[in-house]
Amino acid sequence: MSPPGGNILEHRPPSYRGRVRSGCLTCRTRKVKCDEAQPVCHNCTRLEKTCVYKPWKSKSRIHPRNLGPGEAIPGSSPTPPLPDSTVIPTPSQDSQSGDGCVDGLAPADESLTRVLYDPLRSPQDETLVGVPTEHPQISICHNSISHVIPTPITSHSQNGDAGRRPAAQQESPSAFDCISRDVELTTTMDKLAARERPQERCFSFFLERVDCAWITPFDPLNWRRMKTAVVEMGVSNEAVSSSVIAISTLYIGQLHGLPLSKAAALYESARTEFENLMRDEDTDMQVVLVVGFLLCLFAFVHADIAPVLKSTDEIFLRRLEQHTGRQLPLSPLTSRIIAWMKLLQVSASRAGGMGLMSDGVFNLLPSFEAGIPDIEHPTTHGMPDTSISLQEVLSKPIFDFYFRLQMISGEISRLTHYHRSRTRGVDQEEVAREMTRLKSKLSALWSSRSNIQQQSPEDLKNHLSPSIADPIIALSAVCAAAYHAEFIEIGRVLGDPLAESADAKHAMRQVRGIVDGSWNAFEGRGLNPGYLRPLFLYAIECMDWQENDWATERLREIRDPICRSEFFASFGRALSDAQLFKDRRVTSKYFCIRHFGVPPPYL
Known part of the structure; x- marks a missing residue:
């Protein structure tokens, strides 16, 4: 006997079929209910928004997500599993999508979404290595790997197949989803690459620059x-x-x-x-x-x-x-x-x-x-090359000369007031005796220089090919300028008035003759950096505006930010102006600290 009100089947509540997935993409993005009116729904009409519906899929197409474990698409080979030695990207936790699931990677699915990344690849070849593009868990947007989409499993029982949703309920990512996931993946790749040690690039730069x-x-x-x-x-x-x-x-x-x-x-x-x-x-x-x-x-x-x-x-x-x-x-x-x-x-x-x-x-x-x-x-x-071998033989005694010259220069620097007492008359007398001894050593070194250093540029060009003569001329010139610079330094260390130092005057004339002469002082776009110290000493010791202008302009022509040639040009000009204004030598280190706020770089 039927209960009052009719058949019991007519009063049984309908089974839950899940949220409606046939609404327009605009409403689903806004997470509002869509009346599914065609071609434009009521919400989009009211808000003047673009109404877009997802195109219908062919029901005859077999989706990889509907296959059971171990099954493959008919007519194709099974897709190999992702390797275990891969990197797991960490996706951002986006807001919940219209189907009530978090749009991202669930903890249970992270093992299914591993991606191998090669940090040594160039930015022009940023691809995921070892991951087949046909893998059912990888979504391809605009012919590039945009994101790894896990297989959604909403099992309500211990049997994984029982809870698998039908293909009609699967959602394809929108264009905005593809772009956002592409941004996320490429950013992760670039961040990982930035943490890598740029060994190959640095090695190349080290060799060249x-x-x-x-x-x-x-x-x-x-x-x-x-x-x-x-x-x-x-x-x-x-x-x-x-x-x-x-x-x-x-x-x-x-x-x-x-x-x-x-x-x-x-x-x-x-x-x-x-x-x-x-x-x-x-x-x-x-x-x-x-x-x-x-x-x-x-x-x-x-x-x-x-x-x-x-x-x-x-x-x-x-x-x-x-x-x-x-x-x-x-x-x-x-x-x-x-x-x-x-x-x-x-x-x-x-x-x-x-x-x-x-x-x-x-x-x-x-x-x-x-x-x-x-x-x-x-x-x-x-x-x-034969020219390199000959250049090596000819340049060896020139560098040995330069090395011994710099060891004498080190002895001169230790006589300055920075490294020893100079406040008493006996101190100055002792320094003067040491300077006389060092000047004798400099003269002996110059007299014993190699025969190749005693040749003029014209003689070297007449007897040697340009590939050999040109670098030897340039090497001899910078070593000669470094030698004459020591006499300018000696006059400055002793504190003698420049007008009374004949050695310093002669040395400055020699330096200018080398730079402006035919000694291959210029290399390509700029002046040889080996002239930095001789020109700076020239600039701060000359008591003439025009001489200082020449020296500072030549310093700027070195154009080398590593040795700070532009700074030394400004430093030389400012220090020379201060000395001309005060009519005396000014201590370079303390002037640099006061004028520029920092100690002078090494020179």
Whole structure:
């Protein structure tokens, strides 16, 4: 007997069919109910919005998400699973979509959405590696991988197939979804790439652009060979690689006027590795010295950094003494590295600088009285050209002359009031005696210079081919200018009036004759950086406006931001003006601090 009101089946509530998925995309994006009016719904008509309906899918098409476990699309091969050694991108938790599910990755589905990313690929080839584009869990938008869409599983029982929704209820991402997911993925890829160490790019920059105005113009062949050897060493040595990346990042920042905080952080990281190397008895001492030299070069360019060799422990000093004091000769690379470290130390001790290394380290370094061997030509580059071999033979005695000259220059700098007392008459008398001795050493060095240095540019061009003569002329010229600059420095250290210093006047005439003469002073677009110190001393010692104008203009023609030629031109002009106004010499270091707010860079 039927109950009152009719058949019981007529009063049973209808089964829940889920939310309606046939509404327009605009209403579903706004999360409002759509009346599904065609062609424009009531909500879009009222709000004057564009009404877009999702196109109907062919029911005969088999969707990969409707397949059971292990099943494949008819007529196709099964899709291989994603590898386990892949990176899991972290998607953002977007708001809930119209079907009530979070539009993103659920914790249970993260293992299904792994993507392999190759950080070494170039930005022009940013693709996901190892993931087939036909994989059913990857959505392709505009022919690019935009996002990884997990298979939605809403199982209401232990059987996964029982809770799988029909294909008609699956939603395709809208164009906005594709774009947002594409932005998310590419941003993640770029962020991961930014965290990678740019080893290959820094190595290339190191080989092509990293030079030193206090070394490269005077030893160009060995400087290039050193960089090649260091890069080859850095491929397999983490400490060398870190140092190369740090110095390259510093140079990039200096060249483009960028903040140097990143370079400073890389320096501290490389410094930690160097300190570990110093204490490691098993590490080759040549590797330790290479890293130490690169970090010294970093501290030389970035004067605000604490030099790594200023404070060393007893273990390193003992290892250095054993390495440099043994009977076996040092390798050519080690010898050249040590010689350059001593050159940087001398430059960093001028004008009140405290140097880059402690006295204990400097005194353990050899003096190379018998000369400094050249670095071997890389065997991987084949045999060197004949002109390179001849240039190497002719330039060797010229660099030896420059090295001995700079060691004398270091003795001159230690006689300044920055490094010793000059307040009493006996102090000045002692300094004058020392200067007389050093001037005699300079004259003896000049008299014993090689025959090639005594030739005029015309003689060299007449006897040598241009490929050999031109670099030898330029090398001889910068070394000659450096020699004459020491006499200008001596007059300044002694404090004599410039008008009474015949040596300084003669030296300044020689410097100007070299720069304006036929000594190949100009290289391409600018003046050879090797003339930086002679021209700066010329600018601050001449007591004539026109002479100062000439020197400062030549300094600006060097055009090298690494050696700060533009700054030294402004510094030389301002210091000369102050001296002409006060009619006396002005202390360069304290004037720079007062006028520019910083101590002068190393020179």
